[in-house]
């Protein structure tokens with residue numbers, strides 16, 4: 001039976017609603033933005049051709065977000081709209097025609113900004129004080145996330161200068177790429193799955209219930225719109241320039257364009273230049289600059305008429321999928337990898353792409369021999385976003401996900417709620433064994449010179465090691481006869497292993513590879529428990545009471561120590577002389593007494609030498625800065641403190657203390 005138009009419209013509406021939910025509420029979209037926009041355009045077209053099926057609740061008529069109910073719901077004083085999207089220069093020219101007709105003038109100037117890719121936020125200021133921060137939600141009402149927003153350092157809490165008494169300012173909460181990549185490195189090191197992209201991570205961060213957790217994420221806020229009843233500014237650009245003067249982060253990439261040709265040039269210029277920015281952008285937003293003209297143009301049900309977004313197409317290419325291979329991680333997680341016919345994409349040659357997990361393969365229905373679309377977003381590894389079904393070979397077969405480990409042939413398991421399959425053969429699976437030893441010797445862990453990933457594989461293959469404790473029993477005589485080895489390299493390896501016995505406890509704790517215990521968590525645990533035996537005895541309740549340790553980590557620590565194999569390994573490490581407790585020096589004199597205080601050290605001292613003084617400040621949790629600023633808490637002055645420093649300290653009213661005062665502070 002042919003599908004009726006009405007049925008088709010309803011199906012599309014339902015499908016788009018589901019994608020909106022995945023995108024805005026779960027922060028985990030399952031199709032690309034481009035595909036989403038195509039479907040939305042298709043629905044728009046069908047609705048326009050069949051006005052009898054109009055529905056004010058259709059995704060074409062509403063802003064896609066929702067309120068989450070885990071925060072207080074706040075009704076927006078001024079509605080928050082979406083933006084109309086366009087993908088071509090023709091669309092921009094069409095838009096220009098439309099607004100010229102409404103305004104009945106050719107005299108229109110434009111403000112061009114980049115389209116920052118994050119989550120929208122509305123900040124309200126009363127008498128220069130930030131009183132609330134609310135997400136866009138469904139456009140009418142949003143989530144009150146003020147406490148979370150206050151942790152973002154670039155958002156001024158109190159304004160200085162010439163501000164409007166009561167106003168709102170809107171912007172995008174973003175996660176700059178460097179911070180995003182750092183967070184992911186730490187997650188991967190701790191054996192967790194990396195976050196998929198900066199936008200969803202930024203948006204997800206706003207919805208965390210614990211603002212202390214939010215404060216650890218390097219979020220930022222870029223502002224793009226000022227709203228006030230008695231706005232003294234005549235143009236959008238001017239309003240934003242003034243906001244920048246007040247301390248808001250308004251990107252300097254914004255420009256006024258006097259003609260639509262200049263707008264098109266702006267779009268072209270940033271098509272490639274945007275990749276040099278420290279954050280992700282996905283297009284340009286063109287706005288009518290005159291606020292009076294903006295008022296005259298007004299809004300449609302969903303978006304302002306005075307603005308249009310030009311979206312850059314994500315860099316995408318098609319190529320052939322030659323093979324799917326499966327990688328085993330050091331924690332046993334299986335990752336399917338697409339091996340591709342090499343293709344040029346965003347300036348690099350791509351041969352492999354991530355397929356994430358079994359669900360992803362099923363959802364895309366990718367098969368060997370398919371022509372697939374590969375996309376490169378903020379992530380380092382490109383991903384497959386779709387299949388060109390018109391090019392599917394006739395004899396193609398659905399992909400069957402592996403059931404057994406490619407390395408040890410153990411049957412894979414998949415835990416409830418986990419996206420990935422695991423090889424449970426933790427202590428017998430070659431890749432997991434070498435992976436764990438490779439992690440043990442890595443730079444941030446035991447940092448063993450002379451040993452690399454390949455040597456570990458070689459030593460394992462030769463039967464010389466099967467766990468990290470075995471390293472400490474290696475002899476030169478065993479190594480010299482091996483492939484590509486000689487007396488010198490063997491000596492280096494043994495010396496490197498010997499030297500690793502000096503590596504401090506916190507790094508050893510990271511090195512032994514407890515799942516979810518990354519570098520930072522290892523430091524916390526080492527500091528709290530001081531030695532491995534205390535950690536071994538810790539109960540679940542003990543563990544979750546440690547700063548920053550959650551249930552998942554606590555359980556993982558318990559699991560680790562409940563395994564006899566690990567207990568034996570740890571005992572062996574102890575006997576070889578590996579550091580399994582905090583050293584005397586590091587325990588002695590280390591406190592949190594100066595937590596949050598910033599010191600500037602100036603002059604010549606008698607009790608301390610300068611470096612010892614700085615070290616003592618840091619050992620007690622304080623920070624040392626090189627120059628005096630408003631943020632300085634104390635200046636420790638010795639003899640001959642510079643006169644300009646003295647003056648600056650006095651002007652800023654920063655207390656100047658002596659070495660003796662300092663000693664009293666820490667004792």
Ligand SMILES: NC(=O)c1ccc[n+]([C@@H]2O[C@H](COP(=O)([O-])OP(=O)(O)OC[C@H]3O[C@@H](n4cnc5c(N)ncnc54)[C@H](O)[C@@H]3O)[C@@H](O)[C@H]2O)c1
Pocket residue numbers: 019020022023024029030031032033034036037063064081082083085113114115116117119120121136171172224285309
């Ligand atoms: N993949 C999916 O499943 C899925 C689902 C829903 C939505 N989406 C994507 O989200 C988009 C729709 O989301 P939307 O309604 O938020 O629209 P949008 O993201 O296309 O544009 C509106 C938003 O742009 C932001 N923005 C960034 N820089 C700006 C600037 N300089 N000036 C003004 N605004 C700026 C604002 O937060 C504003 O709310 C679609 O284009 C779609 O690609 C994807």
Ligand SMILES: [Zn+2]
Pocket residue numbers: 328405406407408409410423424425429430
């Ligand atoms: Zn295995």
